[in-house]
Amino acid sequence: MELKKVIDRVYWLLDKRRTLVTLSAYGEKSVYGEKIFNFGGKIYREWVPYRSKFSAAFYKGLNGVDIKDSYKVLYLGASSGTTVSHVSDIVGTNGQVFAVEIAEEMAVNLILLAEERNNIFPIVDDARKPENYKIDIPMCDLLYQDVAQRDQTDIFIKNSDLFLKSGKIGIFAIKTRSIDVSTDPKEVVRNEIRKLRGKFDILREINLYPYQKDHSLLILRKK
Numbered sequence: 193m194e195l196k197k198v199i200d201r202v203y204w205l206l207d208k209r210r211t212l213v214t215l216s217a218y219g220e221k222s223v224y225g226e227k228i229f230n231f232g233g234k235i236y237r238e239w240v241p242y243r244s245k246f247s248a249a250f251y252k253g254l255n256g257v258d259i260k261d262s263y264k265v266l267y268l269g270a271s272s273g274t275t276v277s278h279v280s281d282i283v284g285t286n287g288q289v290f291a292v293e294i295a296e297e298m299a300v301n302l303i304l305l306a307e308e309r310n311n312i313f314p315i316v317d318d319a320r321k322p323e324n325y326k327i328d329i330p331m332c333d334l335l336y337q338d339v340a341q342r343d344q345t346d347i348f349i350k351n352s353d354l355f356l357k358s359g360k361i362g363i364f365a366i367k368t369r370s371i372d373v374s375t376d377p378k379e380v381v382r383n384e385i386r387k388l389r390g391k392f393d394i395l396r397e398i399n400l401y402p403y404q405k406d407h408s409l410l411i412l413r414k415k
């Protein structure tokens with residue numbers, strides 16, 4: 193077995209196949225059933241591409257993105273915290289992940305996760321109304337969004353206006369079927385990109401098939 197660095201705290205574990213892992217910042221507990229590896233005296237957690245769009249993007253060729261130790265991240269659509277837990281590994285114990293989730297039943301697990309990982313700050317609220325949580329969140333180094341809503345681009349722009357430092361990265365999972373089921377997904381993504389161009393440079397668009405259906409991940413830089 194061998195480790196190949198992708199970005200800080202994210203590696204390919206190379207064996208018979210390649211497995212994406214994050215260096216755990218909080219011990220050896222599995223968060224969502226992912227495999228745990230003990231390698232060279234350190235604990236690594238498998239980052240499963242079928243469970244996390246961010247992971248799927250690495251499997252589809254993403255090889256670098258500006259996220260690292262001590263970063264402050266605003267994460268919209270945190271659900272029960274699957275991807276949030278890996279972002280928490282990457283920014284480490286000096287970083288902060290502000291995790292917004294609207295559904296109380298999902299937020300229950302997120303809150304439990306935050307009790308074990310004190311760099312996660314759960315916020316049970318609607319990402320359409322960032323003014324509700326404005327007081328709790330500083331300007332951030334990364335905005336990640338995965339909310340699967342028809343108005344997802346408006347939500348992304350609103351939150352970025354309030355919380356993302358200029359020159360920093362936004363990662364935006366677009367679920368094309370949530371926006372329009374009848375239009376060709378490529379056309380849907382093109383239309384959403386058009387809305388984003390005024391405020392962001394579009395760095396990458398990654399189609400996440402076959403790990404995630406009907407999804408693209410946009411990597412954007414705020415102007």
Ligand SMILES: C[S@@+](CC[C@H](N)C(=O)[O-])C[C@H]1O[C@@H](n2cnc3c(N)ncnc32)[C@H](O)[C@@H]1O
Pocket residue numbers: 243244245268269270271272273274275276292293294295298317318319320338339340341
């Ligand atoms: C596809 S899931 C997110 C999965 C998660 N990002 C992960 O990788 O572990 C989408 C989540 O967004 C949440 N959501 C939808 N609309 C929202 C909104 N307006 N504000 C906050 N969360 C929202 C849903 O409740 C759901 O849990």
